[in-house]
Amino acid sequence: MNQKEYHNPIVWQRADPWVYKHSDNYYYFTASVPEYDRIEIRRSLTLQGLGEAQPVVAWRKYESGPLSANIWAPELHYIEGKWYIYFAAARTTETKEGLFDHRMYVLENDSANPLEGHWVEKGQVRTKWESFALDATTFEHRGARYYVWAQKDPDIEGNSNLYISRMSNPWTLAGEQTMISTPEYPWEVIGFKVNEGAAVLKRGGRIFISYSASATDHHYCMGLLQADENADLLDPASWTKSAEPVFQTSEENGQYGPGHNSFTVSEDGEDVIVYHDRNYKDISGDPLYDPNRHTRAQTFTWSKDGMPIFGKPVPDASDAAAMKD
Template identity: 40%
Template sequence: MSDTGPRRLRLVANVLLALVVAFGTIVVSSAGAQAQTATFTNPLNSSGADPWMTYYQGNYYQMTTPYAGPITMRRAATIAGLKNAAAVPVFNDFPAGRNRNVWAPEFHFLNGPNGWRWYIYYSAGNGDIEGQRVHVAESAGTDPMGPYTYKGMVFGADDWWGIDGSVVTIGGQLYFTWSGVPGRWTGNDPSIYIVAMGNPWTVTGARTQISTPQHDWEVQGTPMNEGPAALQHGGDTFITYSASACQGPDYKLGLLELTGTNPLSASAWTKLPEPVFERNDAAGVYGPGHNGFFTSPDGTENWIVYHANTSPTQGCGGTRTTRIQEFTWNADGTPNFGTPVSVGTVLPVPSGETVGAYNRLQSYNFPDRYVRHANFDVRIDPSVTPAQDAQFRIVRGLAGTGTVSFESVNYPGHYLRHSNHDFALVPNDGTALFAADASFRQVAGLADATAASFQSYNHPDRYLRHYDYALRLDTITTATARADATFRIL
């Protein structure tokens, strides 16, 4: 992470090249455009423990411990946007008995009995630590924002004590891993367990303890192994976990590697003898732990998301904030997380993040009018209020390289989409049809080559155009239609 200057220059050069390849020449004026930053600083929020984060179809998604319902999610196309994104409730089914101590929600995209769905795994109970169990909720579709419905307590009839549930697929088999104890929590040291799953909400068979606090660095404050998170690379499987008491500055990460063939055999897992990520007093970082992983938008970089404190006296509460940083790999194939950087350290954003502008599409033949959404319908109007209704982020097309899509600025995750040749602003449902309907090839303006026109990806004989001020997808055969299908990008 020390080579940030050269890397930042390479990042900007790569992004500019990618924009030229994907979009062609895009005319952007300074008026009305808000440039995105190519750098960021931690933390990502003022309070955010036990973070989980992923990048999916053009957006970052993030969850942290809510302590009580509802479970919320933040979403944004950029890290800068994520820092300002609202925490949107996505699951709020918390009856008595599982409405207290709502901890460590994670969300995973799994192919289950109902097809590809998102699953939220979270810990909750009745307020007594002995009552903590791991629960699961399933999304209705492929949108990480839900809605979600409760599927049950993941341990079923086994009714094991447990917190910090996570999943990993090894050899085509789904496994559940968590922090548990042999019986009651009282008098036992929380350890890392693994068990096979019959489906994303049900475990099956016997559990196996694969790590227990044994080294000096795992028992500082309280003997503890918790927060397992799987990491796979080059055919290898690792599990990070948090060790020692979260109440102190020595909370840190350990690492397990699957060196055998049977994940349900304790002897198949090898624990590294030293921690892999821990306090950095010189940088003012204390208790870094309870992490997750995500890849950069272009898939070329690996990133760790974790929480930490800025003082050794801060504990296991709301002072913990969410931070992210890139990590690399050692020659032997193990991850190299480096050291946690200080709050305020300027870092380049994950590779492939959209670095562009918020744009307006001005009608070529009605220059006082702009493409805008109103009640999710799309038309051209003058004097748009609020202004963000007429602002879009031109992003890499959902259908792939060589296309563009138009994402709403004030409704992130909503895109201009055609259906029955009409246009609306619609949330991305993650389907291939949506991606095709919301993707266009930007070409030279049909009425003026210095402007732009947008050819449908899945109906290449048709173009985006306005007709009676409403946006349509039409064939273009007349001079009037060519003007209607031409826009200036401001």
């Protein structure tokens, strides 16, 4: 399969896309919906088919309280025989000051099919601070489960840094949390000082964590961290950061602000990056309330020295580009 075989966008108006290919060969998909008011799941036997798959609402926001606004970036994980959704939520306020007051939460479902069964609220994931926190992901390595997320340190200027911690169960952190990245390069601090949207990729004796940086307009882009698989993942010295973005706006391909990705494999077993971006540069108003961050997918390759090569975000399919909302 080559990149042109994906008819992009694969899902319209879905930002922060998460795709997980399960042992049943289904691709499971969730993402931020434009209304930021619910969590949806859909599945398909093909990546391309996710766009036509019927979404099922797993959970809806509350009318008030800490789970009542801006439901962002859900991820679906299968851990020890149960399904878990990690997401961020804020509380309803009369001003935009509440916009960056998110906390992280977990839902659990013991059904074989996460589109069925009942989702149980496991509560807030508690970290070192009660501060802006979002975009959690989780992975297993050598018998230990790790949690990676973005959070505001009250003593560090900026919106969010990336942290890692071990977990005692899928909704509880154990031990110290370690900062593994903070916005420092010029491309990470445009509009906002942001590191967020982590996704984990293992290959060739290394653990990679992609992440997104800067404001959510055309400046949004992806960076990359890496660590040796034998290293102490809780030691910040184990992680090195690429000095340049690894995935960013492509004017010539009409793709703006790619980021907040996930990784999966194609039906043929090739590595695939799934991400959102827009097919136009100029946005009216706050980019967070522009609904046209669409989900896209493309295969990627690896360099001889074992680094992922994401290339450039590919153009929309010719008929899709003409359908700009």
